[in-house]
Amino acid sequence: MKRLKLSSDEVTEEIAKITGWSIRNQKLYRQFHFKDFKEAFGFMTRVAVEAERMDHHPDWKNVYNRIEVELNTHDLGGISNLDFDLAIRMNEIFESKIS
Numbered sequence: 001m002k003r004l005k006l007s008s009d010e011v012t013e014e015i016a017k018i019t020g021w022s023i024r025n026q027k028l029y030r031q032f033h034f035k036d037f038k039e040a041f042g043f044m045t046r047v048a049v050e051a052e053r054m055d056h057h058p059d060w061k062n063v064y065n066r067i068e069v070e071l072n073t074h075d076l077g078g079i080s081n082l083d084f085d086l087a088i089r090m091n092e093i094f095e096s097k098i099s
Contacts, residue, residue: 005076006084014084021087027059028071028083032094039097040065046093056082058090 006014015021021030034040040062051057059070071087073080 003073003076003080003082005073005078005080011079018084018087019091021091023079024070026072026078028069028079028087030069030087030090032067032069032090034065034067034097037062037064040067043067043093043097047090050089050093051086054082054086054089056086058086 011023015023015028021028023029032040032043034043044060044062044067047058056073059072061068069087069090071083072078073082
């Protein structure tokens with residue numbers, strides 16, 4: 001997939017379409033909360049497989065049952081379509097764990 005840096009207006013338009021994400025420090029940002037560490041780590045494992053497939057890797061950290069994620073496309077110097085694609089996929093994986 002071609003990486004396209006989005007304008008501020010495009011970012012505003014796209015972020016309105018996805019649940020739970022905001023802009024922080026010029027990056028897409030979200031916290032995910034889980035029942036425990038095992039569930040959080042399982043989520044990270046599933047996301048890691050998708051991120052590798054997409055060749056787009058999140059900046060994230062895990063503390064027990066919480067994962068904080070920041071997404072931007074470093075080589076483009078901003079937020080791209082790929083960041084939104086990964087954010088959407090992360091939401092889908094997160095939602096599947098509650099279903």
